[in-house]
Amino acid sequence: MYRNAKNVGYYMIGDGALAQLQDILAPRREAMPDSPAVFFLDHCFENSSLREQLPIQEWDMVVFVDTTEEPTTDSVDGYTADVKAFLRGRTPCALLAFGGGSTLDTCKCVGNLLTNPGVAADYQGWELVKHPAPYKVAVPTLSGTGSETSRTGIICNEAKNLKLGMNSDYTMFDQVLLDPRLTATVPRNQYFYTGIDTFMHCFESLDGAYRNTVVDALSEKAIDLCKRVFLDDDMMSDHNRELLMIASFMGGMAAGFVGVVHPLSAGLSMVLHMHHGIANCYALSVLEDIYPGPYKIFREMMERQKIDLPAGICKNLTDAQYDALYEASIVHEKPLINKLGPKYREILTRENVIDRFKRM
Ligand SMILES: [Fe+2]
Structure with missing residues (x-):
């Protein structure tokens, strides 16, 4: 259909x-x-x-x-x-x-x-x-x-x-x-964390199994725009703010076909009440094995824009909180199957997922 x-x-x-x-x-x-x-x-x-x-x-x-x-x-x-x-x-x-x-x-x-x-x-x-x-x-x-x-x-x-x-x-x-x-007046960190969401949507989409040519085209262009913005000297110049708005506009149209970043990010939002953009950044920071290419670009962007991601946000949580993080992530069947296939639970076991959260 x-x-x-x-x-x-x-x-x-x-x-x-x-x-x-x-x-x-x-x-x-x-x-x-x-x-x-x-x-x-x-x-x-x-x-x-x-x-x-x-x-x-x-x-x-x-x-x-x-x-x-x-x-x-x-x-x-x-x-x-x-x-x-x-x-x-x-x-x-x-x-x-x-x-x-x-x-x-x-x-x-x-x-x-x-x-x-x-x-x-x-x-x-x-x-x-x-x-x-x-x-x-x-x-x-x-x-x-x-x-x-x-x-x-x-x-x-x-x-x-x-x-x-x-x-x-x-x-x-x-x-x-x-x-x-x-x-123009958005705080720099917030501008980065939120802006990068469109980069995440789009590489997750391009890296997934559910594809269509229109979504691919939008995603490719949005990623190109994100690279231009976040690998430039001033991501918040007048020109770059316009480019990022257009990237976001395209990324929204391509959304709906995400992968592993968004489920882990949803876990952080549910359990630690973390905002979506920064939660995505933490999620990708422990997915270097699943998304090696985007992970490398993301690190370059963070470095270029001097954005830091303080470590240890999931340290010292209770077992119940780790379980809740796992449950709130793994429930997102559609995106996880999109990237990892129907046997995604064999890769993202409870231990594997909790270990990733502990590394954030
Ligand atoms: Fe998102």
Whole structure:
């Protein structure tokens, strides 16, 4: 069976593009004059000038998304309840997200829950969302997760020790606006850890068994862009920030076919509440035998950008925590089979996986 693949509806790329957001929103406002827009902003923008640059009307809702921790089923349910209480049955003319993957994914998941009954946990998996979400706009202020173009909204389910997204065409944004000016003030380490996520998605995809030519082409180009950015002297120059935004955009379209890095990374996020980007870096740091080529390039990039990865993060954990790390990693059957085949548990035994965590 061939998959009928969906992409984001529209995208705009360019320095200062944010000024055109009002024009993008105008037809929505006109078509739905009694419907407010809901703006999701990373909480880091609570006291920033970004808010003044946005076309927020007094009847709109602004939600600050706490990204201290990655989105959880509970946090998504909480934001959904707030938005529903504000909307009182009205359909929003648009949901807009400004931030990194956590904020974008929160917006995507809340969007699905506005038009589908139940709670976030009901939709972790593939093709479980039955009704289209309201119109959504993504404005990334951090590059790398590819959330702006991916068909998933990743959430951690604490009760199930499971990090899994709402994989659905309805999860995708209808409009993406990429303005590299928005990433100028990101802290260097965060810029690297998050940006490198797209490199990870793409080599995991190219190194896997589930392939298709379009995804390969996007992945190859995104990897090429990541190398140009992270092996350059200044990864945060104006030009490189634009390149990384485009790499992230492509990486998101290629996502969904990951390998061993993302499962181990999910274990770290679930058990140690580590953010996705840095968790990926720790995961790849102990996968030199499985991904020797990408591992070498990754080390070169870290060295060139003077990024450090403090060692010993999994030292002195309890046996129960090591077990939880193993369980939260090994559960990701699809990506592990993609790289290691159906007998992946023979390679990634409990001892093997726990030993890798101990080396981080
Ligand atoms: Fe990722």
